[in-house]
Amino acid sequence: MIKTILIDDEQHCITRLLDLINRQPHTFHVIATCNTVEEALEVVPKLQPDLVFLDIKIHERTGFDFLREINEVNFKVIFTTAFDNFAIKAFKFSAFDYLLKPIDSDDFSDSIIRLKAELTQGTIENQIKNLFNNLKPERQKIITIPSLKGFETLKVEDIIHLEADTSITHIHTKDKKTVVSKPIKFYEDLLDETIFFKTHKSHLINLKHVKKYFKGKPSYVIMSNDAQVPISVRKKDDFLRRFD
Incomplete structure (x- = not known):
């Protein structure tokens, strides 16, 4: 099973994700939910998840803050966002996946199919670096x-x-x-x-x-x-x- 952590500042979004996750009971093991970047920075290194569902806007901070500040990224990330903007392309460039809120059940299922196919260790750190490079328009894509x-x-x-x-x-x-x-x-x-x-x-x-x-x-x-x-x-x- 995929050890999973949810990071989102809106409880109704966490509830929606948990509902979708519970429809695949043999796929996920939810080990924590976090409502702030600070909480996530404390919890994630201790629990060592395989997958993090990560909101982009978390109170006054962002999911990018979390990724920049965590010491080691050894888990897959699926972004969840209500903003269909330039960053979406950057996620795809970096082999990330994302779910647009309100999360559609078919989109969720498709994302998990891709996750299972691509869940490999040892590549995620470089994908994070590519993400931040691609978020900077002056950098070569x-x-x-x-x-x-x-x-x-x-x-x-x-x-x-x-x-x-x-x-x-x-x-x-x-x-x-x-x-x-x-x-x-x-x-x-x-x-x-x-x-x-x-x-x-x-x-x-x-x-x-x-x-x-x-x-x-x-x-x-x-x-x-x-x-x-x-x-x-x-x-x-x-x-x-x-x-x-």
Whole structure:
């Protein structure tokens, strides 16, 4: 069972999480709930949880304060937040998960499925570092890709294009292709829409890596790795406007 701690300053949010957790009685062992950052900093190191559900706004402090101040992060984090803002993308970049309040039961179940698949020791400390790097807009963005043995990181600027293959995605960079067991829609939502453009239902490209454009039926682009990527008819005008 997954040793779990809930950190939230609103009791009704803790109650909602406990209700969802109790629907999976053989998955979780809730060992504590905390209402303040200070309480969490005292309790978490002692109890050594596997998982922490962490609110972002906790009274006058934040979940980020907790992560910065704790000596060792050796547990998985699922953020819970009522704010659908820029930070959501940073969480995803760092292979974190998040639940938007009020928490939907289907979203919760999907999150736990991913958690079980990715719950590995020894990678979490680096994910925390990536999170804080990605929260700083001046820093170069890094995307974290889960693997069977842990994870690997890719610089976003090195991603040339992404290609869907049913429920998996092929991420193409200059030197290699990485296969990830997430749909392309995940990366469409994650990556900066001012830089990445979905030319086709199965293709997402980095506009900075477009080398040539060929009009016609069908039209297509040649990317910096010489890959040919189609542009659907309904996407063509939007694509051309990006280069006006």
